[in-house]
Amino acid sequence: MSNENENGDKPTDLKKTIEKTAEFQQDLVRQFSNFQYNAFQNMFSSLQGFTNYNAMFKTNVQSGGRISIPEAERQALGIEEGDLVQVIIIPLARKQKNSQKS
CATH class of the missing domain: 1.20.5 (Single alpha-helices involved in coiled-coils or other helix-helix interfaces)
Structure with a gap:
């Protein structure tokens, strides 16, 4: 074998x-x-x-396209009125408009 x-x-x-x-x-x-x-x-x-x-938070767009930075984030980052900040916009959800026709 x-x-x-x-x-x-x-x-x-x-x-x-x-x-x-x-x-x-x-x-x-x-x-x-x-x-x-x-x-x-x-x-x-x-x-x-x-x-x-940086801070990461959600906010709603107000009239005239304004957004606001929550107070806690402003305090944590030492942001005061008149400071220059950079904003990165990532849309999360769109407001549902009424689709009723007159």
Whole structure:
């Protein structure tokens, strides 16, 4: 009886191939996990940096397009009347208009 399988490989060669495949899969999973971890860390750092020096809140648009900054946010950031601030607008919901026709 021969120690070779159908392909002519010896059992030790097959075992080495399986071990190499397992190592490759483990390395691939490790790399993907590191990628996910780094992506999460970058997102978390960006979010943390954004919220440490800025405020995030919801407000309604008033007549004339005016919005107001809540008092708690003004106090936390030391914003006073006349200060220049930057506003980034992200619409969350549109007011439902009456669609009744006269």
